[in-house]
Amino acid sequence: MANAFYAQSGGVTAVINASACGLLETARKHKDKIQNVLVGRNGIVGALTEDLYNTNLLTDAEIAALRYTPGGAFGSCRYKLKGLEENKVQYERLLDVFKVHDIQYFFYNGGGDSQDTANKVAQMAAKEGYPLTCIGIPKTIDNDLPVTDNCPGFGSVAKYVAVSIREAGLDIASMAETSTKVFVMEVMGRHAGWIAAAAGLASEYTGEPPHIILFPEIPLNQATFLAEVDRCVKTYGYCTVVVSEGVKDEAGKFVADAGLKDAFGHTQLGGVAPVIAQLIKSNLGYKYHWAVCDYLQRSARHIASKVDVEQAYELGKAAVEFALAGKNAVMPTIVRESNNPYRWKIGETTLASVANIEQKMPRHYISENGFGITSAGRDYLQPLIMGEDYPPYKNGLPAYITLRLELITKKLGTFDI
Amino acid sequence: MANAFYAQSGGVTAVINASACGLLETARKHKDKIQNVLVGRNGIVGALTEDLYNTNLLTDAEIAALRYTPGGAFGSCRYKLKGLEENKVQYERLLDVFKVHDIQYFFYNGGGDSQDTANKVAQMAAKEGYPLTCIGIPKTIDNDLPVTDNCPGFGSVAKYVAVSIREAGLDIASMAETSTKVFVMEVMGRHAGWIAAAAGLASEYTGEPPHIILFPEIPLNQATFLAEVDRCVKTYGYCTVVVSEGVKDEAGKFVADAGLKDAFGHTQLGGVAPVIAQLIKSNLGYKYHWAVCDYLQRSARHIASKVDVEQAYELGKAAVEFALAGKNAVMPTIVRESNNPYRWKIGETTLASVANIEQKMPRHYISENGFGITSAGRDYLQPLIMGEDYPPYKNGLPAYITLRLELITKKLGTFDI
Incomplete structure (x- = not known):
């Protein structure tokens, strides 16, 4: 009998709470081993400051509602622990908090940085001889963790951007003859084009939106790009462009940083869509609209991928099962067994194998001209957006839950993060 | 026995095709009176150029699919006919096209301009002694037509913006302690704040997003606004702002035009969100994100309001029923009978009563401080976003239809628009 600690880390997603749901529901089935799951307020910061939510006070219905509630229900953070040698005092503090609250299970739900942190905590506990089971749970819309076939959070973003460009595409197509001819939609992905690529799923037949995708992996050649925009307008009557926020020019500079200045002359960060739209307008003269x-x-979450929700839930569940099976310093993964029909299962990898390693998008997922996805890319992406998993609605809006959270009584002194 | 003409006009919506569906399905039930519905390619332009789609070639299944397909399936246009005296030749051409194709019913689906056009066509036909029944069908996301309680297209935008700010709000709330503290979401509404107001539906309890709404009706006072942003961040830990694209400064100038310049020094039109975000950053220093x-x-359409879809359909249906009942130069309207439970019925008004008249948002729908909606505003808006009406999905994406359209053979010479 001991307690567990769970925390959400980094940018939140539409389904990170589904992982929390899987973890908490599974832990509740094993009260003989896990007495309580204490959750860090705002992620690992809550463990350092001893701000721990008592999930035993939550009803089963509240926990079930996490499955369909986006964001991070317990708060997340952008806070990276430094290396063990650089900041040993933080790791010692974590162990102090864990010891005083009888925490023997550490579940950390996040991306590559977080898996690295979980791994370091495991090493520290082993070295100190404290019996701590450390399990990572993958999460990132960036889809950039290695080993696992894909990351929870990505599939739902993928579905959102593909649905959105299909819908906006129908709008532009309707109006193009007398109005807007070019539409630019900016999506996330500072370092890799996974999300931008997913928008390509909407283009099932030649000529369907999106007509052009701009990837961070492919330096933007203005002349080639403008020629392709012009060709699309002349061929289809309009052109839709999906641009990743991370697209760079041929000198390796973010395009987003290249254009706009505010009224005071400061560079306006973010917003590559207006830069691309203006580039088209200035050179080709087409009327444009853009969205970010x-x-x-x-x-x-209202348009989440059912596959994504299921995987997020199952990974949270698997984390508890791994812990109870005596595994340590590992992360459950998604293993793709087949594409058609799509079959996947839970796999396993060591935290060391995923910590701080970025999974790049393979070049052969991007078409030769650099403006679309290949059938290999489509084969990979397609299963991840399958199925709908609608939340319940009340008053015409999704009835997302805000948990009634209570912190447990602190037992230690304050700690300055 | 005669033919009908139908055209979509102006900016398209998630449900304008639902009106087309109601009209075409109802017309098919009256083949004894309406032999065929000819649809203008790209709206009224198609009538002038004699580019008319033959809807008798469409299957019932194709027409049924219009109910859940966004955009304008036959093409729309931004093309306003001039006054009768200024450009009589256009109206004469319309009558020539109608005569040669035995069109005795004219259905025009659009906003205030379009109702004005329909009214002028009716006047012209009466003057020439040509038996033409002219019926308008309301449509505009701007919700600015008079007489009708609301306009099809608006309810679905309203639902989208309220859902979106609720979801994004959960994201910011999760991360605010260590990351983004302010989120700005830009919505449409150049002249009236109906759409921005609808986002306010997401804030059911004090402190829920959106915290601040910037309306075109309320001149932006920077000091008051910044103080309110700061208060929200200090009270709730974060602040979400919904800004209408049409918000103006105290000198009456569009805020969107006030800030950004492109690399060449040109004013960047569109994009008030980055201007507002930068204003906050410059004055309060808070980390921000923004969406457009x-x-x-x-x-x-994937998150359309069920009420909106039903009303759009019923108005298309009513248009045919009005025509067959011998009415002329009228438009079916939505009449609100009660709020709780929400009950509505089809009403009727003359085209002259709606032509070119803008329905402003009442000031008492906006809260006294100008940053939110009142309970009167909520009572009006709430019913319009009720219910979900999900499209069918295929391959993880909405299975929207692209009609196989064929133009009928032209009988007249070309006409230069």
């Missing part, structure tokens, strides 16, 4: 999806894409 | 919904909001 930003956080809407990663919080769009 | 643009066309995504008016094409988001």
Whole structure:
């Protein structure tokens, strides 16, 4: 009998709470081993400051509602622990908090940085001889963790951007003859084009939106790009462009940083869509509109992928099962067994194998001209957006839950993070 | 026995095709009176150029699919006919096309301009002694037509923006302690704040997003606004702002035009969200993110309001019924009978009563401080976003239809528009 600690880390997603749901529901089935799951307020920061939510006070219905609630229900953080040698005091503090609250299970739900942190905590506990089971749970819309076939959170963003460009595409197509001819939609992905690529799923037949995708992996050649925009307008009557926020020019500079200045002459960060739209207008003269999806894409639980929700839930569940099976310093993964029909199962990898390693998008997922996805890319992406998993609605809006959370009584002194 | 003409006009919506569906399905039930519905390619332009789609070639299944397909399936246009005296030749051409194709019913689906056009066509036909029944069908996301309680297309945008700010709000709330503290979401509404107001539906309890709404009706006072942003961050830990593209400064100038310049020094039109975000950053120093919904909001059929879809359909149906009942130069309207439970019925008004008249949002729908909606506003808006009406999905994406359209053989010479 001991307690567990769970925390959400980094940018939140439409389904990270589904992982929390899987973890908490599974832990509740094993009260003989896990007495209580204490959750860090705002992620690992809560463990350092001893701000721990008592999930035993939550009803089963509240926990079930996490499955369909986006965002991070317990708060998340952008806070990276430094290396063991650089900041040993933080790791010692974590162990102090874990010891005083009888925490013997550490579940950390996040991306590559978080898996690295979980791994370091495991090493520290082993070295100190404290019996701590450390399990990572993958999460990132960026889909950039290695070993696992894909990352929870990505599939729902993928579905959102593909649905959105299909819908906006129908709008532009309707109006193009007398109005807007070019539409630019900006999506996330500072370092890799996974999300931009997913928008390509909407283009099932030649000529369907999106007509052009701009990837961070492919330096933007203005002349080639403008020629392709012009060709699309002349061929289809309009052109839709999906641009990753991370697209760079041929000198390796972010295009987003290249154009706009505010009224005071400061460079306006973010917003590559208006830069691309203006580039088209200045050179080709076409009337344009542009959209920036930003956080809407990663919080769009209303159009989440059913596959994504299921995988997020199952990974949370598997984390508890791994822990109870005596595994340590590992992370459950998604293993793809087949594409058609899509079959997947839970796999396993060591935290060391995933910590701080970025999974790049393979070049052969991007078409030769650099503006679309290949059939290999489509084969990989397609299963991840399958199925709908609608939340319940009340008053015409999704009835997402806000948990009634209570912190447990602190037992230690304050700690300055 | 005669033919009918139908055209879609102006900016398209998530449900304008639902009106087309109601009209075409109802017309098919009256083949004894309406032999064929000819549809203008790209709206009224198709009538002038004699580019008319033959809907008798469409299957019932294709027409049924219009109910859940966004955009304008036959093409729409931004093309306003001039006054009768200024450009009589256009009206004469319309009558020539109608005569030669035995069109005795004219259905025009659009906003205030379009109702004005329909009214002028009716006047012209009467003057020439040509038996033409002219019926308008309301449509506009701007919700600015008079007489009718609301306009099809608006309810679905309203639902989209309220859902989106609720979801993004959960995201910001999760991360605010260590990351983004302010989120700005830009919505449409150049002249009236109906759409921005609808986002306010997401804030059911004090402190829920959106915290601040910036309306075109309320001049932006920077000091008051910044103080309110700061208060929200200090009270709730974060602040979400919904800004209408049409918000103006105290000198009456569009805020969107006030800030950004492109690399060449040109003013960048569109994009008030980055201007507002930068204003906050410069004055309060808070980390921000911003989104611009643009066309995504008016094409988001995947999250359409069920009430909106039903009303759009019923108005298309009513248009045919009005015509067959011998009415002329009228438009079916939505009449609100009660709020709780919400009950509505089809009403009727003359085209003259709606032509070119803008329905402003009442000031008492906006809260006294100008940053939110009142309970009166909520009572009006709430019923319009009720219910979900999900499209069918295939391959993880909405299975929207692209009609196989064929133009009928032209009988007249070309006409230069």
